Amino acid sequence: MTEATNDIEKKVENMTTKNLEEDVVNPWEVASSSDKGVDYDKLIKRFGSSKVDEELIKRIETVTGKPAHHFLKRGVFFSQRDMHQILNLAEQKKPFFLYTGRGPSSEAMHLGHLIPFIFTKWLQEAFDVPLVIQLTDDEKFLWKDLTLEEASRLSFENAKDIIALGFDVEKTFIFSDLEYIAQSPAFYKNMLRTQKLVTYNQVKGIFGFDDSTCIGKISFPSIQAAPSFSSSFPQIFNNKTNIPCLIPCAIDQDPYFRMTRDVAPRLGYIKPALMHSTFFPALQGAQTKMSASDANSSIFLTDTDKQIKTKVTTVNKYAFSGGGTTTEEHKEKGGNCDVDVSYQYLTFFLEDDNRLEEIRKTYTSGELLTGYLKKELIEILQKIIGEHRQRRSQLTDDIVKQFMTPRKLKFDY
Structure with a gap:
């Protein structure tokens, strides 16, 4: 050897x-x-x-x-x-x-x-x-x-x-x-x-x-x-x-x-x-990553606004929540941002640092309820995926073939 x-x-x-x-x-x-x-x-x-x-x-x-x-x-x-x-x-x-x-x-x-x-x-x-x-x-x-x-x-x-x-x-x-x-x-x-x-x-x-x-x-x-x-x-x-x-x-x-x-x-x-x-x-929690083979673990770029809302809001079945089991418990003990999937998704897709920090503080304290956290996420994801779907619909096969044709790019060596 x-x-x-x-x-x-x-x-x-x-x-x-x-x-x-x-x-x-x-x-x-x-x-x-x-x-x-x-x-x-x-x-x-x-x-x-x-x-x-x-x-x-x-x-x-x-x-x-x-x-x-x-x-x-x-x-x-x-x-x-x-x-x-x-x-x-x-x-x-x-x-x-x-x-x-x-x-x-x-x-x-x-x-x-x-x-x-x-x-x-x-x-x-x-x-x-x-x-x-x-x-x-x-x-x-x-x-x-x-x-x-x-x-x-x-x-x-x-x-x-x-x-x-x-x-x-x-x-x-x-x-x-x-x-x-x-x-x-x-x-x-x-x-x-x-x-x-x-x-x-x-x-x-x-x-x-x-x-x-x-x-x-x-x-x-x-x-x-x-x-x-x-x-x-x-x-x-x-x-x-x-x-x-x-x-x-x-x-x-x-x-x-x-x-x-x-x-x-x-x-x-x-x-x-x-x-x-x-x-x-x-969606079921951070113990594993999203899988393309499991429709319920993922939010796809082809999902409709309704599908996005359903996947995010159905807490126990799909989106794992770090909130309390009841409103009273949540207000008393607060939410756990370390395990809450909706909050984790916001860290990826909510670009406003101040708003993210505000959400973290109010959710951790129990002031912000899980439903409101999910509502904010749903609106952000619907916007991102909706805009992406629109751009994708405008792509022709010829445009894709341009990207996939071996060629010189706009750089000299």
Whole structure:
């Protein structure tokens, strides 16, 4: 066994180990025994990443000349790898690019899926850099009961949800693995280079694969690694191999990029930097994340105003409440913002810091009742989803194809 192999196995822990005292966090499962959800401070230590602290937030504001996004200020993006190096590049007017992705397993995306894209859009505009968005329809074919044709169709539909957030077609390339890899020898070569350097034992340790795992799943991590390297997109980066990458993603995707960061120097590439987000909790509580396969755990971008209201207001059946069981008990003991799903959703989507703090104080004291908290959330979500639905309805297939056509973007290298 080589020294490099030992290094990977020392650094990368088994992400699928289930310990009653530990949260389970891997690319396919998120579970916590606590009503408050995942302990993110413990997760930082376990994964070996760094906390997004006040110093980093202030430096981002200084470098961009813009106020920090509320996802940063509120700890939604809480963990990072090498973000200071990205800021060094920005200060020196040197290039980097953004990469994030989506696994298209459902017709419509839900609110939780929006979080990385909302923040990625802010980063792209703040730093004025190119963005590549990977749609892993091949992954969903391997893991879900989907045909290749259905996975490809869902990829195209999900691209519409992403584009409806307002990305700039001149600065953004969205690609389906099923389409792009067949057109890109450079991308495929980087997949092969990665595959050659990672052993079966290593992917077993990282992802929990076993002897019954199909070989498609075993090789898939190399496909998610490839967009981290600028040489995978010669049409964008003019065949440059040394343009650094920043990946905003949910923390459950980190195992893929820990592997990538270990392989990158051996390929002569730069390690990708990362910013990790917390999970958007399921309606039933923060012990797990929203799931596209469970309609009752999620609020979808296709939900009507009535469906949104029903899901939020049906406390015990859907939306988990941190309020008292009766009005009297709530007024006496107050609400628990740490576990109340409606309040947690407001921390993501209510941008007004003063109003959020007012809600926190009055709900905690018992002055604000659960019904009023939910009413405020319903109005905000109906507005966000209604506006998104309207923008999406205006997208033509031709617009989507423009985003998904391999091409040069509005940057020179």
